[in-house]
Amino acid sequence: GAVVSQHPSWVICKSGTSVKIECRSLDFQATTMFWYRQFPKQSLMLMATSNEGSKATYEQGVEKDKFLINHASLTLSTLTVTSAHPEDSSFYICSAPRTANTEAFFGQGTRLTVV
Amino acid sequence: GENVEQHPSTLSVQEGDSAVIKCTYSDSASNYFPWYKQELGKGPQLIIDIRSNVGEKKDQRIAVTLNKTAKHFSLHITETQPEDSAVYFCAALKGSARQLTFGSGTQLTVLP
Numbered sequence: 001g002a003v004v005s006q007h008p009s010w011v012i013c014k015s016g017t018s019v020k021i022e023c024r025s026l027d028f029q030a031t032t033m034f035w036y037r038q039f040p041k042q043s044l045m046l047m048a049t050s051n052e053g054s055k056a057t058y059e060q061g062v063e064k065d066k067f068l069i070n071h072a073s074l075t076l077s078t079l080t081v082t083s084a085h086p087e088d089s090s091f092y093i094c095s096a097p098r099t100a101n102t103e104a105f106f107g108q109g110t111r112l113t114v115v
Numbered sequence: 116g117e118n119v120e121q122h123p124s125t126l127s128v129q130e131g132d133s134a135v136i137k138c139t140y141s142d143s144a145s146n147y148f149p150w151y152k153q154e155l156g157k158g159p160q161l162i163i164d165i166r167s168n169v170g171e172k173k174d175q176r177i178a179v180t181l182n183k184t185a186k187h188f189s190l191h192i193t194e195t196q197p198e199d200s201a202v203y204f205c206a207a208l209k210g211s212a213r214q215l216t217f218g219s220g221t222q223l224t225v226l227p
Contacts, residue, residue, distance in 0.1 A: 006158065032213050043204065043219045044159070093158050097213045103149055104215055106158035 003027060004096050006107025013084055013114055021079045021110045023050075023094030029074035030096035034104070035067075038091045050077040084114040117142040119207050121218025128195050129226050136221045138205035139187040147208040148188045149215070150179060152201045159204060163190070195225045 003026040013019050023033055031052045036044040048069055049057040056069035066088075068080040077096075081088055091111055097104040118141040128134045140148075146167035151159035165172045165179045165188065172179050178191040192199055202222050206215040 034214065041222075043217050046214065049214065091156075095158075095215075102147075103161050103164055104213075105161065106151070109156070109158040111156065 004030075004094065004105040004107045006094050006110055008110060009108055010111040011113070013112070015085055015114055016083055018080055018082045019084055019112060021081075021092055021094075021112075023077045023079070023096070023107050025075045025096045025105075028096075028098050030077075030098075031074060033071060033077040033094055033096045035069065035077075035079050036093045036095065038093060038109075044093060047079075052077075081112065084112070086114045088112065089114045117145055117207055117209060117216040119205060119216050119218045121205050121221060123221060124219065125222045125224070127224045127226060130195060130197060132195055134190075134192045134195050134199070134223055134225075136190045136203055136205070136223070137187060138189070138207075138218050139185075140207040140216075141186070142207070142209055143183075143186060145207040145209045145216075148179070148181060149206050149208075150190050151204045151206065153204065153220075154201045162203075192223075195223075197225050197227050199223060200225045
């Protein structure tokens, strides 16, 4: 079956530094990928939609200059958390649908801790 | 936009008993309804899904039912096992959209 791989699974960084998270579709091409943020004991909150070859679409309240998204190929989207602060600490998850209106596969998630 | 409500938020059952989680959706144009299982520290994993042209789907101990008229769908887990303990999310998708709308999640605990 289709697999989405996310890397790294966890990262600790210092305040003020930037962190890049990668999301890869391993056996299908994903023109669209989604990035979510999840707080403890809560549901997934959509941050942005990553579109291959064009700008990402951000949800209301999500700072596009802080959460940089690049979807440079049909199998890779990256999320860069810039100038990270402790409040950015969270669980970040990507997903990719194989095609429109089909099942979405999720990455393993990335636990970001900013100290 | 679509709104998906999920109940209960927590559910504890004895091993071997059945568990039922229910979701309602607001947009009658939604036509795809997946269920995800999320274990602690991991991403959600698709466990079963159903499309609007089907009323029920079963995969071993897991089944999903859909009532389009009432706009609700349910996850049924029979003969529960401790490894079924996790958070379960329902979701809805409309037409050619790619973006899922998620329920709030249900923490299922199967007691040995």
